[in-house]
Amino acid sequence: MATMREIKRRKASIQSTQQITNAMKLVSTVKLQKSRAKAERTRPYTDMMYATVHHVLSCTEQVDHPYLKAGASEKKGIIVISSNRGLAGGYNSNIARLVLNSGIAPEQTVLYAVGRKGRETLCHRGYTVAEDYSDRMESPEYADALEIGRKVLADYMDQKIGEIYLVYTSFKNTVSHEPKMIKLLPVETDQFEAKDSEEDELLMSYEPGEGEVLDALIPLYMNSLIYGALVESTASENGARMQAMDSATSNAQEMLEHLSLEYNRARQASITQEITEIIAGANAIN
Numbered sequence: 001m002a003t004m005r006e007i008k009r010r011k012a013s014i015q016s017t018q019q020i021t022n023a024m025k026l027v028s029t030v031k032l033q034k035s036r037a038k039a040e041r042t043r044p045y046t047d048m049m050y051a052t053v054h055h056v057l058s059c060t061e062q063v064d065h066p067y068l069k070a071g072a073s074e075k076k077g078i079i080v081i082s083s084n085r086g087l088a089g090g091y092n093s094n095i096a097r098l099v100l101n102s103g104i105a106p107e108q109t110v111l112y113a114v115g116r117k118g119r120e121t122l123c124h125r126g127y128t129v130a131e132d133y134s135d136r137m138e139s140p141e142y143a144d145a146l147e148i149g150r151k152v153l154a155d156y157m158d159q160k161i162g163e164i165y166l167v168y169t170s171f172k173n174t175v176s177h178e179p180k181m182i183k184l185l186p187v188e189t190d191q192f193e194a195k196d197s198e199e200d201e202l203l204m205s206y207e208p209g210e211g212e213v214l215d216a217l218i219p220l221y222m223n224s225l226i227y228g229a230l231v232e233s234t235a236s237e238n239g240a241r242m243q244a245m246d247s248a249t250s251n252a253q254e255m256l257e258h259l260s261l262e263y264n265r266a267r268q269a270s271i272t273q274e275i276t277e278i279i280a281g282a283n284a285i286n
Helices: 004-058 091-100 116-124 142-157 210-285
Strands: 076-081 109-114 128-132 163-173 176-185
Touching: 004 210, 076 091, 076 116, 076 142, 076 210, 091 116, 091 163, 091 176, 091 210, 109 116, 109 142, 116 128, 128 142, 142 210, 163 210, 176 210
Parallel strands: 076 109, 076 163, 109 128
Antiparallel strands: 163 176
16 A cells, blocks of 8 residues: 555645646636637538538539649649647547548659648648648638648649648537538549539529639639638637546546545554554563
């Protein structure tokens, strides 16, 4: 059995850790409220942009456009959104696992990393990082998504990559976060459901032309999805960290209660031993 001094020392260490985890939990709770509100405001715009492209492409005949067909390069560009800090449960490991299990070989992958934790994990697994935008995760804005989108699109048009994917964590609610991997380019028109009604079967009319419209629409569509992924990932990260710190604080409290019980038992045993020694000494004198 551990001595009373060792138990007290361990309790002090756990109490210090508990104060830290509780403080981190409170900070994450405040950040979650702000990031969740931002994600909820952004989601309708992102959904509407997706629905718009859905409608346009479903009402368009076959168009020969670079955004609608795979490039000549066999390399796949993957935008990976993780966090810059740990202590968020399985948040970062789930993102890295999604990339590792994607079926795309590391030598065929070019990463555009947003978040140091995901970048570090995947670099250790042999993946190549073309660009690092980790500083954009502190407070993501649409301008950040625009910068990322421009770089990835430029590499796509320069035939450095043939496809573009986006890996992020979708925010469902405070306790539910789902890692996702979606394909941004080329936009696959066959993924959109065929329309049944006569009105929906009308072909889309373009002015001034199909190429000009898609040149403007698809980058906007892509940048909107990247921005939506950034804000949802931020909310998911704060939610995951709040849960992890809440669990750590609760576990520390359970450990303290167990150590308090162990300390009381050790103290009772010490008192009993002292009384026994006193009685034994008194009997020896008599």
